[in-house]
Amino acid sequence: MESHRGKAWRFEDHVDTDQIIPAERLVAENLSKMNEFVFEKVRPGMAQKINKGDIILAGKNFGCGSSREHAPRSLIQAGVSCIIAESFARIFFRNSLNVGLLLVECKVDASEGDDIEVIPKAGKVINHSTGEEFNFPQYPEFVSELVAAGGLMSLIKEGRF
Amino acid sequence: MSKGKTIAEKILSDKSGVDAYAGQIVNAQVDYVMVNDVTGPIAFREFEELGMEPVRERMVLIPDHYVPNKDVASAEQAKEMREFARRWGIDNYFEVGRSGVCHQLMVDEGFAAPGRLIVGADSHTCTYGGLGAFSTGVGSTEAAAVFATGRLWFKVPESIKVNIKGSFRPGVGGKDLIIRIITDIGVDGATYKAFEFSGDISAVPVSDRLTIANMAIEAGGKAGIFPCDEMTEEYIKETVRGEWTSYEADPDAVYSAELEYDLSELEPMVAYPHLPENGRPVSEADVKIDQAWLGSCTNGRIEDLRIAAEVIKGRKVHPDVRFIVVPASPRVFNQAMAEGLLAIFMDAGAYVSGPTCGACLGGHMGILAAGERCVASTNRNFIGRMGHKDSEVYLAGPGVVAASAVAGKIVNPEKLEEVF
Numbered sequence: 001m002e003s004h005r006g007k008a009w010r011f012e013d014h015v016d017t018d019q020i021i022p023a024e025r026l027v028a029e030n031l032s033k034m035n036e037f038v039f040e041k042v043r044p045g046m047a048q049k050i051n052k053g054d055i056i057l058a059g060k061n062f063g064c065g066s067s068r069e070h071a072p073r074s075l076i077q078a079g080v081s082c083i084i085a086e087s088f089a090r091i092f093f094r095n096s097l098n099v100g101l102l103l104v105e106c107k108v109d110a111s112e113g114d115d116i117e118v119i120p121k122a123g124k125v126i127n128h129s130t131g132e133e134f135n136f137p138q139y140p141e142f143v144s145e146l147v148a149a150g151g152l153m154s155l156i157k158e159g160r161f
Numbered sequence: 162m163s164k165g166k167t168i169a170e171k172i173l174s175d176k177s178g179v180d181a182y183a184g185q186i187v188n189a190q191v192d193y194v195m196v197n198d199v200t201g202p203i204a205f206r207e208f209e210e211l212g213m214e215p216v217r218e219r220m221v222l223i224p225d226h227y228v229p230n231k232d233v234a235s236a237e238q239a240k241e242m243r244e245f246a247r248r249w250g251i252d253n254y255f256e257v258g259r260s261g262v263c264h265q266l267m268v269d270e271g272f273a274a275p276g277r278l279i280v281g282a283d284s285h286t287c288t289y290g291g292l293g294a295f296s297t298g299v300g301s302t303e304a305a306a307v308f309a310t311g312r313l314w315f316k317v318p319e320s321i322k323v324n325i326k327g328s329f330r331p332g333v334g335g336k337d338l339i340i341r342i343i344t345d346i347g348v349d350g351a352t353y354k355a356f357e358f359s360g361d362i363s364a365v366p367v368s369d370r371l372t373i374a375n376m377a378i379e380a381g382g383k384a385g386i387f388p389c390d391e392m393t394e395e396y397i398k399e400t401v402r403g404e405w406t407s408y409e410a411d412p413d414a415v416y417s418a419e420l421e422y423d424l425s426e427l428e429p430m431v432a433y434p435h436l437p438e439n440g441r442p443v444s445e446a447d448v449k450i451d452q453a454w455l456g457s458c459t460n461g462r463i464e465d466l467r468i469a470a471e472v473i474k475g476r477k478v479h480p481d482v483r484f485i486v487v488p489a490s491p492r493v494f495n496q497a498m499a500e501g502l503l504a505i506f507m508d509a510g511a512y513v514s515g516p517t518c519g520a521c522l523g524g525h526m527g528i529l530a531a532g533e534r535c536v537a538s539t540n541r542n543f544i545g546r547m548g549h550k551d552s553e554v555y556l557a558g559p560g561v562v563a564a565s566a567v568a569g570k571i572v573n574p575e576k577l578e579e580v581f
Contacts, residue, residue, distance in 0.1 A: 087352065
């Protein structure tokens with residue numbers, strides 16, 4: 001898993017998937033432009049300001065609510081490279097593994113706009129704005145293999161599931 | 162000697178052929194996989210990239226979120242599902258008119274049954290735990306994986322045991338219990354875990370068990386499972402397809418936590434915006450409403466409609482309120498019509514529609530404008546869930562929704578006489 005460095009977007013606890021992408025946007029014709037609708041109800045204008053590689057920092061239970069896979073997919077389309085949260089909701093976690101969105105479970109002190117680097121191989125998050133470093137545990141073996149393969153569909157195509 | 166097991170551990174062991182306990186990852190045989198019109202298109206596209214044959218008889222395709230088609234975009238989406246079903250010969254595709262809110266249809270059509278392992282690309286797939294199934298929500302890609310292989314990986318969850326004692330007082334039901342539980346443990350209180358209900362479950366009607374299991378996800382839960390009993394068997398006997406298996410937990414099964422609820426101590430509850438954990442007794446509520454909405458996979462069953470009709474019979478919907486009633490499935494709708502419930506709602510001035518998820522998720526048929534408030538028998542009150550970001554959703558059971566429609570503010574049905 002490669003490292004990522006980008007600007008921090010700060011969120012609190014319980015960011016639900018309706019906030020990430022509202023239900024009324026969930027029609028097939030939007031699948032290639034979901035980035036336009038990211039956080040449109042709670043942070044209007046944010047979607048247009050995200051730069052490729054930016055990182056979302058959140059509290060507990062990020063991605064709670066609906067099973068919509070549109071949520072991690074829309075964040076990838078918007079350019080988000082990684083989400084760092086104290087914890088993730090289960091379905092969002094599994095969806096992210098399959099679509100290639102890096103999730104890091106870690107409590108990080110950072111403010112909106114801080115320069116954040118995530119180094120998965122070292123299990124380390126660096127806040128370059130403050131100089132602080134934070135450590136996070138590796139995924140369990142099965143999950144690491146799933147992510148390394150590129151998700152469940154890749155495993156099936158390779159005949160490994 | 163092997164250790165005791167929870168119901169979740171037993172079902173996942175049998176479906177994977179592995180002697181599995183909490184924390185293990187297993188590859189298990191799935192009995193049914195369901196997708197709806199919102200999650201289906203991604204699943205269909207992922208599946209078709211594989212070039213494999215689907216497990217046709219185990220697939221269930223239910224258009225429910227934006228049907229009858231809301232607009233051109235949703236019509237195109239519904240068409241994609243219809244064409245996928247035709248192309249691959251999927252018999253379990255339910256066209257508008259024979260379709261309903263997916264989780265109610267899964268029950269009505271007999272796919273949901275005790276002991277089954279069911280996944281669905283909809284987070285409220287956990288509903289079937291009310292019948293003793295292990296069922297859980299997955300993403301579209303995972304649903305596509307099941308289309309192709311009939312299997313999926315699962316981390317066997319730890320279980321939280323919920324001991325039930327006593328019985329509900331009149332006007333109190335499953336919705337009040339689950340809002341109480343979520344309020345007590347928080348919207349992430351059961352993340353990665355399953356609830357297992359035990360004790361005097363005969364005090365909880367099966368319809369209420371479905372409501373409770375449905376909202377397990379609102380505490381982050383992977384599943385909410387009731388053991389199967391005679392009431393379950395009676396409930397499913399006319400509709401269930403095929404064989405099913407009843408599981409009960411071993412006396413020495415290991416739980417991550419144990420909770421206890423005396424049903425007789427519960428009051429009608431309402432969950433304030435913008436999280437289901439913001440539950441308060443209805444007696445403390447002082448909230449004027451613009452809309453009351455009865456329906457959804459949580460409380461759109463015939464039993465819910467009966468409760469609401471009993472409250473509103475002979476009364477009128479408040480002049481400032483729209484009361485929208487959405488039976489969750491054709492079977493529920495027909496039964497409500499036969500029992501005269503729809504006439505009661507319409508005589509009171511309610512709008513009655515055919516089955517759809519509709520406004521529950523902010524889809525259509527009851528969207529809220531800025532500043533509007535709705536008391537809903539649904540499951541989520543997130544920001545903008547039923548419409549404008551500055552609208553508000555209050556979650557409650559069917560009796561409170563009907564009483565509030567009459568009063569124009571959130572009230573306990575018991576207090577309706579005092580209001581007028």
